[in-house]
Amino acid sequence: MEPNAVQLSGAEILVQALIDEGVQYVFGYPGGSVLHIYDALFKQDQVKHILVRHEQGATHAADGYARATGKCGVCLVTSGPGATNAVTGIATAYMDSIPLVCITGQVPTPVIGSDAFQEVDTVGITRPCVKHNFLVKDVRDLAVTLRKAFYIATTGRPGPVVVDIPKDVTDPNVKIPYDYPRDLRMRSYHPTDKGHLGQIKKALELMLQAKRPIFYTGGGVVLGEASALLTQLVRLSGFPITSTLMGLGAYPGTDPQFLGMLGMHGTYEANMAMHETDVLIAIGARFDDRVTGKIEHFCPHAKVVHIDVDPSSISKNVRVDVPVVGQVASVLTDLLRLWKEQAPAASAVRPVADWWEKIEAWRRVDCLHYDRASDKIKPQFAVETLYKVTHGDLYLTSDVGQHQMFAAQFYPFEKPRRWINSGGLGTMGFGLPAAVGVQLAFPQAQVACISGDASILMCIQEMATCKQYNLPIKVILLNNGYMGMVRQWQEFFYGSRYSHSYVDALPDFVKLAESFGHVGMRVERPGDLAAAMQEAFAMKDRFVFLDVVVDPTENVYPMIAAGKGQHEMHLPPSLSERELA
Amino acid sequence: MRHIIAVLLENEAGALSRVAGLFSARGYNIESLTVAPTDDPTLSRMTLVTTGNEEIVEQIKKQLNKLIDTVKLLDLTEGPHIEREMMMIKVRAEAGNREELKRLTDIFRAKIIDVTDSSYVVELTGASKKLDAFIDAVPKGLIVEVVRSGPTGIARGEKGLTL
């Protein structure tokens, strides 16, 4: 302790700790248990507080900020309903390993356990959906707990950390010396760093012998800031690469070696290549069921290399032959070095030419084919137009449903952290508040949220936040009048019985946007779409809500039905007559 | 297979519920779980007994290790170890079977620690199987109550599960 340490209250310690952590924005919503903290926030101007309109919005905004920047997102909510409203966003961040520190107010320590007003067991409720959580019962533990929270959230496999702070711990009248513990060591937490060199050599051996290799990469590459290294390795090897929904952008989406997304709505070429590969190199991916399909049919011929920072990801769903536990960037650095030492010096010929021939034949199937001549706006066409109008240079957040899959298929991302969506939890309502966080992080960037008519209504209140902070986000609503993804499953698997998937009584989105003080536009004809989008994006300082009326019957293809193998894809009906390779 | 896993945990409020929650959330089997502070008051030692095939037990260990409160973990079943469980068993001990129960207690090297006209409380320590055997050996109908601590264990040899 420094002799002349400043005396601060718990509330002031919290704010000062945020400053010391370099926190730019806190996304929050006030209430009784956090009023001391709000008072401390009021008295400073280093940390900016962004007032959302629902605590779910706070968590998603902090999450969007984190995904776009790689920094830790921070949110602040009150006890009881504030905390429970935040749970969806915390779970969303947890499933996608997003670094978040969520500060929740709690009732004063003397009344904890008495069913006090707005008391819930926040630590208990959030335990299964956080990387870790804390209840701070003594102001003297506050600074070190906050340091731990940021450290845990941002290191190893990142994730959300909840810090629950009873109101008396932030009492303005109780002041203690403040000393932020910069060098924190925790005997119980040692995130992995470098990968085991012997294992990396084994992985390399397999790769060099492979006849039909493929890279399968996920969100871990983005989180681990390993995109450039991955790109080098893929180019050097000449191997094909496919990515999960969460990994899109880690490798340039327009590059010929990229086969598109894999999995349930992945491309034909990616899934077929996975099915036939003899050496699968999984990097920062977790063999999720939306990727593997029926596990018995997953990559039946492959030896599997798995590079991941989290040991518990290894052999969780699929048995791995060569596990490499370590930071993706560190492992790829070693792997690249070894490759350059061992592999025949940058051979000009593609080492796996036969394999590529096969893949190109699968590619020619054109699995993303859709009716371009339609007089209705096809959702695929809408995404392609968005790509053209924005020159592929967007931060695109998404909600959940068909629009999300169309965006993943038809908007190739060249860079990581540009495609921001809830992959693991699949949280409708994520897109708009996430865009709030992204736009605040990058005020000059083009930020859009692609959404569906059902999803957008789940956090529509955040349009008020966008007004308050003048966030020029563009909402691209693919309005099909249905919960499209639900409708699609009902069409395929429930005899077209559309049980409650029709979104009756939709609002007039143009007027709705206008009532929030924004610009609303509606497009119904394919020929008007590009111009409308251009107009919307030309309004650089306005939030524009673009209601795009799309074909209500369109489905997402290819599709692997739940429980089917990855080679058992439904292709677009327009293709089914064609001979498949 | 049955595994006995020893875990050193930060002695923090809620550490136990993190472990219990992990097992229920992921659907792992848990046969028993015991926990108490160690000579170092900042550490608790937990012993849990679980069953599952090798892949599942491997996952259980990884998931336990992943808990932020876990300081160290050892699967005792991977090496030579000593397993002990304590049991107190209350039996009906009336004139007709007092002698037999006494003899049984001696054979198992157990102790009678409470006596009334009509009952004994017998204390017995040993591997869980020995406790099972004692229960089986008590004549039918005489058992009033069984209290078992759940197994704890320690590795043989000079190395300890310490910091």
Ligand SMILES: Cc1ncc(C[n+]2csc(CCOP(=O)(O)OP(=O)(O)O)c2C)c(N)n1
């Ligand atoms: C919070 C939440 N509730 C329910 C679901 C299940 N769900 C997945 S997609 C979907 C329909 C989404 O409809 P819409 O937003 O209109 O998008 P579309 O599929 O039509 O593009 C639903 C209800 C979910 N993912 N999240």
